Amino acid sequence: MGALLEVRNLRTHFFSRAGVVRAVDDVSFSLGRGEILGLVGESGCGKSVSSLSIMRLVDRPGRIVAGEILFEERDLLQLAKEEMRRLRGSRLAMIFQEPTSSMNPVFTTGSQIAEAILVHERVSRKAARERVLRLMQLVGIPDPERRFRQFPHQFSGGMLQRMMVAMALACNPSVLIADEPVTALDVTIQAQILDLIKELRDRTGASILLITHDMGVVAETCDRVAVMYLGKIVETAALEPLFEAPRHPYTVGLFASIPRLEETVEWLQPIPGTVPSPLDLPAGCRFRNRCPHALPICAEAEPPTLEVAPGHRVACFLYEAGGRA
Amino acid sequence: MSERLLEIRGLVKHFAVEGTREMVHAVDGVDLGVMKGETLGLVGESGCGKTTVGRLVLRLLDPTAGELLLDGHDLVRLPRKELRRLRFRMQIVFQDPFSSLNPRMTVQTLLTRPMEIHLTLSAVARQARLEELLEKVGLRGEHRSRYPHEFSGGQRQRIAIARALSVNPDFIVLDEPTSALDVSVQAQILNLLKQLQRDHGLTYLFISHNLSVVRHMSDRIAVMYLGQLVEVASRDALFTAPLHPYTRALISAIPALTPRGRRERIRLTGDVPSAIRVPSGCRFHTRCPFASDRCRSEAPTLRQVAVGGEAHQVSCHLVP
Numbered sequence: 274m275g276a277l278l279e280v281r282n283l284r285t286h287f288f289s290r291a292g293v294v295r296a297v298d299d300v301s302f303s304l305g306r307g308e309i310l311g312l313v314g315e316s317g318c319g320k321s322v323s324s325l326s327i328m329r330l331v332d333r334p335g336r337i338v339a340g341e342i343l344f345e346e347r348d349l350l351q352l353a354k355e356e357m358r359r360l361r362g363s364r365l366a367m368i369f370q371e372p373t374s375s376m377n378p379v380f381t382t383g384s385q386i387a388e389a390i391l392v393h394e395r396v397s398r399k400a401a402r403e404r405v406l407r408l409m410q411l412v413g414i415p416d417p418e419r420r421f422r423q424f425p426h427q428f429s430g431g432m433l434q435r436m437m438v439a440m441a442l443a444c445n446p447s448v449l450i451a452d453e454p455v456t457a458l459d460v461t462i463q464a465q466i467l468d469l470i471k472e473l474r475d476r477t478g479a480s481i482l483l484i485t486h487d488m489g490v491v492a493e494t495c496d497r498v499a500v501m502y503l504g505k506i507v508e509t510a511a512l513e514p515l516f517e518a519p520r521h522p523y524t525v526g527l528f529a530s531i532p533r534l535e536e537t538v539e540w541l542q543p544i545p546g547t548v549p550s551p552l553d554l555p556a557g558c559r560f561r562n563r564c565p566h567a568l569p570i571c572a573e574a575e576p577p578t579l580e581v582a583p584g585h586r587v588a589c590f591l592y593e594a595g596g597r598a
Numbered sequence: 599m600s601e602r603l604l605e606i607r608g609l610v611k612h613f614a615v616e617g618t619r620e621m622v623h624a625v626d627g628v629d630l631g632v633m634k635g636e637t638l639g640l641v642g643e644s645g646c647g648k649t650t651v652g653r654l655v656l657r658l659l660d661p662t663a664g665e666l667l668l669d670g671h672d673l674v675r676l677p678r679k680e681l682r683r684l685r686f687r688m689q690i691v692f693q694d695p696f697s698s699l700n701p702r703m704t705v706q707t708l709l710t711r712p713m714e715i716h717l718t719l720s721a722v723a724r725q726a727r728l729e730e731l732l733e734k735v736g737l738r739g740e741h742r743s744r745y746p747h748e749f750s751g752g753q754r755q756r757i758a759i760a761r762a763l764s765v766n767p768d769f770i771v772l773d774e775p776t777s778a779l780d781v782s783v784q785a786q787i788l789n790l791l792k793q794l795q796r797d798h799g800l801t802y803l804f805i806s807h808n809l810s811v812v813r814h815m816s817d818r819i820a821v822m823y824l825g826q827l828v829e830v831a832s833r834d835a836l837f838t839a840p841l842h843p844y845t846r847a848l849i850s851a852i853p854a855l856t857p858r859g860r861r862e863r864i865r866l867t868g869d870v871p872s873a874i875r876v877p878s879g880c881r882f883h884t885r886c887p888f889a890s891d892r893c894r895s896e897a898p899t900l901r902q903v904a905v906g907g908e909a910h911q912v913s914c915h916l917v918p
Binding site: 315432459463516538539540547548 | 643752782784786788789792807811837851852855865866870
């Protein structure tokens with residue numbers, strides 16, 4: 274799997290009155306062709322800002338201050354605005370968490386998807402409409418002719434999210450970024466949308482960057498995973514090794530704190546403390562004040578990213594001398 | 599633990615839809631008992647009425663019909679004054695710690711105001727109790743003079759829990775208490791709630807959409823769908839031998855935490871029907887993969903079934 278999208282040393286910072294928030298701070302990852310990569314972490318870790326950076330949708334006071342985002346051998350950060358706009362919504366598409374706030378309430382849903390096609394391609398209205406109806410069928414919307422003419426408020430959350438998926442697919446994207454696509458949905462509907470996303474990858478060969486806080490969603494859907502904490506990627510691995518043998522103390526702690534259906538325990542093992550303020554990051558490793566294994570060196574230097582097994586990378590001093598912990 | 603603290607009988611709550619004659623059937627005939635010292639989980643998807651049940655139980659909403667008995671006191675018919683005297687016994691922790699704490703009050707005021715209203719304590723005793731509460735929920739003495747915005751979500755939920763405890767209740771409704779929190783912090787709060795229950799013999803009604811969390815916390819679990827209970831059973835019975843097709847679908851839809859380790863899935867098609875125009879017969883029949891003609895016309899009732907001698911209630915024609 275050659276990389277289709279490659280993010281190199283990305284830094285996106287927010288220049289607020291209270292100080293600089295380094296929301297994404299030297300982040301690198303790649304997305305292979307036809308791959309589903311999960312970008313996971315808790316609120317404020319920078320996973321959404323990473324995805325917005327790829328789409329170049331970061332607004333003031335935020336700014337991409339360094340890095341490269343290579344897509345089909347071009348650096349997206351160097352493209353002219355007009356060129357970027359042509360890619361956005363066509364080759365690079367995005368699905369957001371809240372389907373209800375992603376659509377304009379005063380236009381019919383079908384016409385909004387058709388418009389996305391008309392903006393990017395020279396096709397007739399009729400052809401655009403026909404393609405929308407086909408897409409609606411593809412994403413499992415019953416009675417597309419009628420649904421096409423309906424407004425967003427006439428849809429349930431799950432159905433509207435299907436429409437958002439249809440819109441994202443309208444111009445055959447090669448990269449689809451899904452930012453918490455099922456978080457706002459009920460669990461029975463979640464399962465349907467996740468199935469749909471996997472089917473689409475199988476059918477269209479698109480690469481998918483799935484952003485989520487939910488390890489269950491990752492286990493269900495992804496091929497590979499990158500775990501983020503406070504603006505940094507702390508661990509990257511294929512799905513099985515990450516779940517079966519997580520290495521970074523943060524990843525380990527995250528798994529231990531989740532109640533599981535298949536296991537009964539009296540007490541959960543939380544990660545102690547709270548995430549530090551992004552305005553006041555600890556020096557050295559950002560996780561050290563919550564880490565049960567912190568060493569003196571963790572306070573002094575940023576941990577190096579080490580490859581502990583082929584394709585399994587961890588940013589932690591514990592693995593420096595050949596791997597302990 | 600077989601003594602009932604709270605008894606819910608035939609509880610109904612309908613909301614009028616503005617400008618129409620239609621009614622939202624938010625809660626439509628719920629019978630449920632909560633035993634002293636237990637955690638009863640109430641699960642269901644959005645719009646099923648679980649939150650409304652929680653608010654009705656505390657009389658934050660007036661029921662359309664039904665009875666609510668707390669230790670034998672009829673909460674529905676009780677005069678307002680007497681109801682207020684019972685309020686200290688039942689408290690609630692809400693989902694969103696950002697909107698449930700008055701931003702203009704310090705932690706000290708948030709925690710001592712309820713004591714002033716409900717308890718007869720001297721100012722000195724209130725201060726002592728404040729100290730004790732802060733320590734119990736894992737906050738420090740210096741936090742008392744701070745305002746809610748100075749705290750993280752997890753710490754705010756600790757404040758909300760301390761506030762609920764401040765009047766020494768025996769029953770607490772926990773309405774999605776960790777849904778707004780990250781999982782690493784959620785674990786801290788769940789552990790805290792369990793510890794407090796042990797130390798004070800509290801009874802919880804734990805409302806959540808998250809089955810893994812409900813399973814972790816509850817002794818018994820009630821599953822709700824479109825305003826009605828479809829199944830009530832002990833935690834283990836519900837998860838090892840769920841009887842209602844909706845419960846089975848719900849459990850099977852939860853992503854497993856093991857790669858490709860997906861449970862055999864019962865696929866539900868379609869959307870949750872509207873609570874304004876509820877389906878005829880069994881309310882679940884429009885999404886049930888096993889529905890028959892009888893399910894479409896005749897509404898099942900919640901009834902006791904014998905499964906290995908354990909109390910297990912289910913509302914489904916297909917269960918023998």
